[in-house]
Amino acid sequence: MTSAEKDNYADVKTKTGKEWFYTDVVKKHFFNPKNLFKTEKEAENYKADGVGIVGSPACGDMMKMWIKVDPKTERIKDCKWQTFGCASAIASTSMLSVMITEKGGMKLDKALQIKPQDIVKRLVDLPPRKFHCSVLGDKALREAINVYFEKSGQKDRVVRQGAKIIDKQLKITDKDIEEAVLEGATTFEAVQKKTKIGVNDKSCIPEAEQLIRFYREKYFGPD
Amino acid sequence: MKSKEIYLDHSATTYLDPRVKEEMDKYFCDEFGNPGSFNTTGLRAKKAVDKARKTIADILNAKPNEIVFTGSGTESINLAIKGVVRANKDKGKHIITTTIEHHAVLDTCEYLERYEEFEVTYLEVDRDGLVTPEQVKKAIRKDTVLISIMFANNEIGTIEPIKEIGEVAKKHKVLFHTDACQAGCSQDLNVEKLNVDLLTLNGSKIYGPKGTGLLYLRKGIKIHPIIHGGGQERGLRSGTENVPGIVGLAKALEICQKERNKENKRLIVLRDKLVKEITTKIPKTFLNGHPTKRLPNNANITILDIEGEAIMLYMNQYEICASSGSACTSKTLDPSHVILAIGLPYEAAHGSIRFSLGRRTTEKDINQVIKVLPDIVKHLRSMSPVNLEVKDVLGGIKND
Known part of the structure; x- marks a missing residue:
């Protein structure tokens, strides 16, 4: 499959979903999401040990995760979430909330290792261009865990991914490129249109192109 | 459904009106002729196409030889824009359109900018999605060859002041095309009243067959084809005519306009x-x-x-x-x-x-x-x- 084909919504596999564009598991979590606040009051009174927010409504997806942690066992006891986004965003956050609270709760160290692919695997599949939605869930969780570390006096355990500057003039980082690729800009031209990378700092173009290929293959499979 | x-x-699209289907039915298996063939089978098919052309021309207040049948609204738009600007390059290389056009217009314009060095002015719209004749007037330059503004927007439904924009275009002797794909069911399509030189319609939005479209092209306009071959549609759209489609398109438009x-x-x-x-x-x-x-x-x-x-x-x-x-x-x-x-x-x-x-x-x-x-x-x-x-x-x- 070419990347152009992968961009095409009509090419989304239906698998068991028949007329549905998503798998049955996605559908189940979308229509019956788990671990939501039951009432507004519950949300107001919820005493979380850590809260993480990522994204913004402007970019189309935003997620907020609340976690409660057992300090002795370091397991996630409870989790709540809210998501602004499409079906796969809602379903993947719901699935993530199940993954970290099932079987007595996931250990923090393990929860920090969750990758977008792990969530997608549990959802059976997502259309490739929807991967970016589930990426946000694990980021929100990592942030919530970091906040817990900070609040519980374990600042040394906080890990925030650093970013490397690629375009020196516009201060565009590898993370920015990753974001752009996840948002569907899978060619240099498309990433440049989104970020203006390499417009002034032409010396960064070869490295940028390499990174775009790397992230494209990472999220959308080999060319 | x-x-x-x-x-x-x-x-997005309409179902085929059963009355349209009925009209089309005999042109699949029985009257299957090629309108370009000089035999009785072909001549009967030609007659059907001629009749459809006349029906549509009457609705648009145009002449039959001003109607070109195409394969879609998108194709009509491509023909209108690429065809006209390429044929009138000696006059200039500037196009005026709006930011809310269908991608058939926007992407065609972008292509012409990128690969054929045309310049395009994209007029902005107000909160309601309207563009004004004054904006158009201001944007017209000496080298403007074509204005393309949609009749009605496909997403927000806003109807543009086509007649007034047409007056401006006429006064400044600039050709004016309107994409009327969303307007076919509900609006008056009289090209004289609308002051348009080119008008695009398609079948799939007016309870007609998919894969059909037409371009009204005022007599005397210089235009190049974008599809070359057997010279059908006065050389402007080669390819054997889609006879049932053309018959259906005419019937669909007729019903829409009668019941509008x-x-x-x-x-x-x-x-x-x-x-x-x-x-x-x-x-x-x-x-x-x-x-x-x-x-x-x-x-x-x-x-x-x-x-x-x-x-x-x-x-x-x-x-x-x-x-x-x-x-x-x-x-x-x-x-x-x-x-x-x-x-x-x-x-x-x-x-x-x-x-x-x-x-x-x-x-x-x-x-x-x-x-x-x-x-x-x-x-x-x-x-x-x-x-x-x-x-x-x-x-x-x-x-x-």
Whole structure:
């Protein structure tokens, strides 16, 4: 499959979903999401040990995760979430909330290792261009865990991914490129249109192109 | 269509009217001739095409030899724009259009800018999606060869002042094309009254067959074909004529135009009810597009704090088919360029839903939408971390 084909919504596999564009598991979590606040009051009174927010409504997806942690066992006891986004965003956050609270709760160290692919695997599949939605869930969780570390006096355990500057003039980082690729800009031209990378700092173009290929293959499979 | 399905996506495409199908039927197996063949089979097919051409010409107040049949609205637009500007390069290389055109127009213009060194002015629209004749007048240059502005917008339903823009174009001797694909069912298509030199229509939006389109081309206009071959359609569109399609297109347009006044009235009542009920029953919602200068069947509504695809899929559970301007339903992951062009911020653009009504839409359908939508919105809002205010979203633009 070419990347152009992968961009095409009509090419989304239906698998068991028949007329549905998503798998049955996605559908189940979308229509019956788990671990939501039951009432507004519950949300107001919820005493979380850590809260993480990522994204913004402007970019189309935003997620907020609340976690409660057992300090002795370091397991996630409870989790709540809210998501602004499409079906796969809602379903993947719901699935993530199940993954970290099932079987007595996931250990923090393990929860920090969750990758977008792990969530997608549990959802059976997502259309490739929807991967970016589930990426946000694990980021929100990592942030919530970091906040817990900070609040519980374990600042040394906080890990925030650093970013490397690629375009020196516009201060565009590898993370920015990753974001752009996840948002569907899978060619240099498309990433440049989104970020203006390499417009002034032409010396960064070869490295940028390499990174775009790397992230494209990472999220959308080999060319 | 499934019997229970409430189809409110007529701006995407319409079903074939059974009367149109009946008219087309005999041109598949029985009258299958090639209109270009000089034998009786071919001549009968030619007669059918000629008759269709005459029917359409009469509706448009044009002459039959001013009608070119094509394979889609998109193809007609490509022919109109590429064909005219390439043939009139000696006059100049400037095109005027708007930011809210269909991608058939926008992408064609972008192609011409990129590969053929044309210059394009994209006129901005106001909050209601309107462009003014004054804007067009200001944008006209000595080297302007073509103005292409849509009759009615496919997403927000706003109807542009085509007649007035046509006057400006005429006065400045610039050719004027209008993409009337969304207007075929409800608007007067008299090209003399509209002051247009080229007009695009297609079958799939007017209860006609898919894969059919036409371009009205005023006599005497210099134009190059974009498809070359056997020289059909006076050399402007080679390829054996789609006889059943052409017959169906003419019949569909005929029915639309005959029933238009009565149908418009019926649809306006239903649409207004839908808009009023949604915007009063559901907080933080508002109508996009012009309140009155709009297609009778279009209701485009922004619902804050939630995302369009999610709303659409929940509605689909109740067998309601609508469409959304959300990024998730597009190929680009960007929200609708039209919703952004009328000044809505990104966060609001993601939550826009288009209901487009049609011939089979009943009051019962509208009531069902009004019944289920408030709870869907409530449910999705309960799981959303976003809490926007209408006044912040509309900002200083205008508060409806």
